[in-house]
Amino acid sequence: xxxxxxxxxxxxxxxxxxxxxxxxxxxxxxxxxxxxxxxxxxxxxxxxxxxxxxxxxxxxxxxxxxxxxxxxxxxxxxxxxxxxxxxxxxxxxxxxxxxxxxxxxxxxxxxxxxxxx
Amino acid sequence: xxxxxxxxxxxxxxxxxxxxxxxxxxxxxxxxxxxxxxxxxxxxxxxxxxxxxxxxxxxxxxxxxxxxxxxxxxxxxxxxxxxxxxxxxxxxxxxxxxxxxxxxxxxxxxxxxxxxxxxxxxxxxxxxxxxxxxxxxxxxxxxxxxxxxxxxxxxxxxxxxxxxxxxxxxxxxxxxxxxxxxxxxxxxxxxxxxxxxxxxxxxxxxxxxxxxxxxxxxxxxxxxxxxxxxxxxxxxxxxxxxxxxxxxxxxxxxxxxxxxxxxxxxxxxxxxxxxxxxxxxxxxxxxxxxxxxxxxxxxxxxxxxxxxxxxxxxxxxxxxxxxxxxxxxxxxxxxxxxxxxxxxxxxxxxxxxxxxxxxxxxxxxxxxxxxxxxxxxxxxxxxxxxxxxxxxxxxxxxxxxxxxxxxxxxxxxxxxxxxxxxxxxx
Numbered sequence: 346x347x348x349x350x351x352x353x354x355x356x357x358x359x360x361x362x363x364x365x366x367x368x369x370x371x372x373x374x375x376x377x378x379x380x381x382x383x384x385x386x387x388x389x390x391x392x393x394x395x396x397x398x399x400x401x402x403x404x405x406x407x408x409x410x411x412x413x414x415x416x417x418x419x420x421x422x423x424x425x426x427x428x429x430x431x432x433x434x435x436x437x438x439x440x441x442x443x444x445x446x447x448x449x450x451x452x453x454x455x456x457x458x459x460x461x462x
Numbered sequence: 463x464x465x466x467x468x469x470x471x472x473x474x475x476x477x478x479x480x481x482x483x484x485x486x487x488x489x490x491x492x493x494x495x496x497x498x499x500x501x502x503x504x505x506x507x508x509x510x511x512x513x514x515x516x517x518x519x520x521x522x523x524x525x526x527x528x529x530x531x532x533x534x535x536x537x538x539x540x541x542x543x544x545x546x547x548x549x550x551x552x553x554x555x556x557x558x559x560x561x562x563x564x565x566x567x568x569x570x571x572x573x574x575x576x577x578x579x580x581x582x583x584x585x586x587x588x589x590x591x592x593x594x595x596x597x598x599x600x601x602x603x604x605x606x607x608x609x610x611x612x613x614x615x616x617x618x619x620x621x622x623x624x625x626x627x628x629x630x631x632x633x634x635x636x637x638x639x640x641x642x643x644x645x646x647x648x649x650x651x652x653x654x655x656x657x658x659x660x661x662x663x664x665x666x667x668x669x670x671x672x673x674x675x676x677x678x679x680x681x682x683x684x685x686x687x688x689x690x691x692x693x694x695x696x697x698x699x700x701x702x703x704x705x706x707x708x709x710x711x712x713x714x715x716x717x718x719x720x721x722x723x724x725x726x727x728x729x730x731x732x733x734x735x736x737x738x739x740x741x742x743x744x745x746x747x748x749x750x751x752x753x754x755x756x757x758x759x760x761x762x763x764x765x766x767x768x769x770x771x772x773x774x775x776x777x778x779x780x781x782x783x784x785x786x787x788x789x790x791x792x793x794x795x796x797x798x799x800x801x802x803x804x805x806x807x808x809x810x811x812x813x814x815x816x817x818x819x820x821x822x823x824x825x826x827x828x829x830x831x832x833x834x835x836x837x838x839x840x841x842x843x844x845x846x847x848x849x850x851x852x853x854x855x856x857x858x859x860x861x862x863x864x865x866x867x868x869x870x871x872x873x874x875x876x877x878x879x880x881x882x883x884x885x886x887x888x
Contacts, residue, residue: 358502361602365505366470372509391506420510 348386348453349432351422351439355415356446371440379424384435389422415445423453465513468672471600472679473518474501477525478597479572483634484529484550484563486542487579490629496532500525526564530557543633571637573598573683574690578635581648584627590652591659592617593624599676609659609673611859637690649684650698653677654754657702661709669712669719669862678702685741696745697754703738704761707731719866723770735765753789756781775805792823796833808837828857832867839874844881848874 359365379385394417398409410417426432429452436448474497481493504521514520533540533550542550549559562568580593588610595601595609607617635645660673681699685691711725742758760781767773782798795818803811815821815834824830835850848871855867 358505361605362470362474362501362600363468363602363605365501366465366468369470369505369509370465373512376510376512388512389510391503391510393503420506422510 346425346427347429347432348455349424349426349429350451350453351389351424351436352418352449352451353420353422353439353441354418354447354449355413356419356441356444359444368440368444375438375440376422378438379435384424384426385422386425387423389420391420392418394419418449419446465517468675469517470501473521474600475576475598476569476573477521479576480563480569481525481529482576483568483572484533484542484546484560485540486546487631487634488541488629490625492532496525496528500528522564526560530560533560570683570686572634574687575634575637577680577683578637578645578649579628579631580624581645581652582624582627582631583645583648585624587652587655589620589624590648591656592620593628594652594656594680595676596621598680609670642690643692646690646692646695650695650754653681653684654698654701656680657705661705661712669709671709674702674706674709678706693745693748694750694752694754696741697752697758700738700741700745701754701758701761703734703741704758704765707734707738707765713862717862718869719862721866722764727768730765738762738765751784751788753785756785756788760785770804773804775801779805790819792818792820793827795819796824796830800833803837803840808840811837812841826857828854828859828863828867830854831857832870835870835874839870839877842877842881844874844878848878 359368376385376388380388396409397406399406424432424435426435429450432450432452436450439448441448477500478493478497481496482490485493500521503524504517508514508517533556534553540550541547546559549555563572577594577598580597581590585593592606592610595606596603601609603614603618603621606612606621607614610617635641639645654677657674657677660670660675660677662669678699681695681702685695685699707730708722708725710731711720711727711729714720738758739762742762745755745758760778763774763778763781778801779798782794782801785794786798796815799811799814799818802814812834815837818824821830831850832854835847835854838844838847838850851867851870851874855864855871858864858867
């Protein structure tokens, strides 16, 4: 089994408290289902918009990330799947797609070399 | 754990009212933004992490912390009410003052003051209701437009204008103000109309239980304050409870409208009836007899009766006479005629309808021709009944009304065929 991170990117927030509640409940149900099936390693965390970026040899600190709204990562979860195909399959029911967002699926970089190493 | 129904909407109203109280009504837009922000954070966190132990306290704490930030940073730009400003300017008193504003009783007080502020005399009844739904019940423009079968643009314009008038006031309505009695009348009227819109409104769903519930929640907020409650308020609350008791039977299993005469009375909510009756007793004091008193009394005549035959129609007719005396309207006159038909037969009912003053005002009201149809049907005048139901069908405002009327037309057709067959066989 391999661990994958789901990065939730760029989605519209619902326009009314009633819709927000429906959407929250949908996400909770989707993650609960993954968890019940033993595929959720960590619930993950939301990421607040904004922050700082430090870059370059001069370690320049700038406000950011100034990505376009559609590219901002709004949160992540860590899941466990057999392989990338299964990780993709699990993501298909994510409510993010209703709101124009995307899920980026990245294997967490452990390389399995066996017990000898 | 599931989120309680309508939790977000209701908390929205509580928080926005509290923040408006803190920031001053002139900063209503800021209060809205901060509330919106707290909800975005709640959603982003809860959807991944699940609900916190106490979601309401979580939201309140988030909003309270943001409010503290803003008041510290921009206290010169915030114009709260004078009695509050003093406490918000000093760091010593800032935190306890903000904490106090978020205490349960202060939140209720802010909600009430906001409700009275929404019923500003410069706003039409429609605008008052739209504003209450928007601010206190957390509905957005689209959801309000759906409830009132109105265009998005029209509701948006109405709400934008109403918010401007609200933010233009110097402060939220003071419940100890000399204007209280007259403003209370407007508030009660707005809640009455809101309840009625849910009970037999024109929206595509015909029965919007959520609108009735909102009206009742706000009504409970009002009668929960002993210092503010009046017999008139109790009477309106009684009316809501007694009518709400019958809500479960207004639609059948296939979402068809069911008339009072066909409702299964065993399904009426007996707890609501008991509470409504208790409220009606509480309303029987003072000297003012209002339309709410009389309408609640009529509703109690129905909930008291075990069947249509057991109903005291004589008493109901005299209550309608009283209602016509203090609050004449063609719709009430039509209902009075229906009661007379129950008491003295359909011919008498039809006579009463013919002499209704301002009958023309019912020309687009589907239940006017539908009533004519019903009474003609009872007289055995099937073709005339069918024609009236057809007229009503052309005026119907939603699929449920249309289905209901279509079924009455079918009944007329069947009755007419049987009638013809019987005539032949005689």
